[in-house]
Amino acid sequence: MTKTTRTTGMRTSTPGTPTATGAHKRTAPVLGTRALNRATLDRQLLLRRSADLSVEAAVAHLVGLQAQNVKPPYFALAARLEGFDPEDLSGLLAARDLVRIVTMRSTIHLHTADDALTLRPLVQGARDRELYAFRKGLVGVDLGELASLARAAVDEEPRTMKQLREVLLSRWPDADPPSLAVAARCSLPLVQVTPRGLWRRSGQVALTTAEHWLGRPSEPVPAPDGTVLRYLAAFGPASVKDMQTWAGLTRLREVFERLRPQLRTFRDDNGVELFDLPDAPRPDADTPAPVRLLPEYDNLLLSHADRGRVVPPEYKGRAWKGNFAYSVFLADGFLAGVWRVEEGGGGAKGDKDSAVLTIEPFGTLTKARRGELTDEAERLLRGPMSPATTTYDIRFGTVIER
16 A cells, blocks of 8 residues: 555634643544545555565454445455455365454454454453343343353364254253353354355354364453554554444543554544544545445445545435345445346356346446446456356446435
8 A cells, every 4th residue: 555645625724713621632634535535545455466475464454344244254355355265265265364253333343363352352341232222132141151062062172053042942942042152152252153154055154163273262451552654554444433433342432542652633524523543545636536336334434433535425325224234336436326247047048157237326437437337347247256157247337216
């Protein structure tokens, strides 16, 4: 990533501008939306694909990837790494160098083994608080005993959630089955074992503990300082609320205050204080941003309290339908539409070795922008992500108001 720090669109405060408390906040430069956008895209490896980072190093730099479904991490890395081969990611999962585990925001993330053993303890308090919503279904259940019983079961052999519920119901037959399952997931660092998560070879979700799968214990609960710095390196400049949104944690203000002497501070257009690493890249606000096809639930769109640095106000909520997220594309660095790919039987000839990638823009596309999107789609369909595809179509559709 570039180390450029000059930022167009950065303004010093003027008299009468609303500010946070403190002289150091009143004089902090302002980063406009485009400046924030370019800085974040640079940290996210989306201004240019990295040719230097390995898959494991990229996952570590990004502090994990959303992985509720199997394919999103693969598409996320295809958008960020030059020459990405999905078999590289599959190989790391099979070798247990990467794992799929519940961490931030109570969602499945793809992490390095080291991060699985440190980040999960960091967010464990949030998982404990999550259990409060299920207390009515856990009347009479000793959570310590539940954790011990569940650990013994999944470390004996990986269990599906249904199998784990059956084990727990044999001890607490009057408890609510879904609540028992949630309690096990919240209490223990459960990883999804392979073949789940492997490219085009995925299986059902079966679980064991991270310690058992990785052959070493979890780390003690770490101080959050290091994770704050890593978050800023991947998502900054960012506010305290941004970090809390990403991590699903609260009360991080004191951590930022402790780190303040080693950080730079800015303000956004609304006067919200932003923190950043002194030498982190903050490219010129007019730096070109190529189109990118991103998967559903990409962390770029989920890791700030204010998503305006990526999502234009007029498109707010357009990438979602209920709890379902669409795959999206960026144009000029901002959310500009959705896309989907259908494999097998959807091509021009209807044969099984075919794929159709449909792009649905939120607004009118210029001829040049359509060309860029077509090139990006072809890159995805002709590369290692689609080794069996012999024919493909790229189509532009019209988005139905969502």
